[in-house]
Amino acid sequence: MAEKMRYGSNENESGNVDDEFNNANEELNPEDIYRVYMEEIAAIPPCSEEENEKLLGEIRSGNKAARERLIEGNLKNALFFVQDYINKGVPMADLIQEASMELMMLADEGFEGSFEKLLESRIRVRMEEIINDQKKETDIEEEMLARVNVLQEVSKSMAEELGREAKLSELAERMKMTEDEVREIMKVTMDALSMSKINQDLQS
Numbered sequence: 001m002a003e004k005m006r007y008g009s010n011e012n013e014s015g016n017v018d019d020e021f022n023n024a025n026e027e028l029n030p031e032d033i034y035r036v037y038m039e040e041i042a043a044i045p046p047c048s049e050e051e052n053e054k055l056l057g058e059i060r061s062g063n064k065a066a067r068e069r070l071i072e073g074n075l076k077n078a079l080f081f082v083q084d085y086i087n088k089g090v091p092m093a094d095l096i097q098e099a100s101m102e103l104m105m106l107a108d109e110g111f112e113g114s115f116e117k118l119l120e121s122r123i124r125v126r127m128e129e130i131i132n133d134q135k136k137e138t139d140i141e142e143e144m145l146a147r148v149n150v151l152q153e154v155s156k157s158m159a160e161e162l163g164r165e166a167k168l169s170e171l172a173e174r175m176k177m178t179e180d181e182v183r184e185i186m187k188v189t190m191d192a193l194s195m196s197k198i199n200q201d202l203q204s
Helices: 002-007 019-024 030-040 049-060 064-085 092-107 115-162 168-175 179-203
Strands: none
Touching: 030 064, 030 092, 049 064, 049 115, 064 092, 064 115, 092 115, 115 168, 115 179, 168 179
């Protein structure tokens, strides 16, 4: 377990969280998940700034073992910076994965300077980015849901008025949208209904 957490994965350095570990802790709240991760890496000796500098020089010379040591020795720092972004709309596993990715990418860049300071800056910028992206995605989903509800109400009202189902052009005119916009809302509605039907079939 510790080996996978150090480097993302022995088979794929993507920073993905180990599936077995993630599934075993899926019922924990974000703070508990964070604590478990920190406990997992507690035994890994952290790198000092001097060691970071030495390892970076060795990495520039093509030393792969130095790269691995730099990553594992700074993983605790990387995850420490994550704690300020817990419970801000992004799953804990995603925060940890992104922080690990920033650590690995930084280890490959071969820069000169304070590794720890740049690591903190890079991780904090990335955390803000993914939290903002998640918020935008949530806002879009909520807006689309509101449009779906309005379309359903308008469709029902027009059917009662006309004595038949309203045409696409009529719905678009009533909702002050283009036909393509109404069609997109209809597609979202149908996709949601299909997914609901699939879930019901799986549970029956």
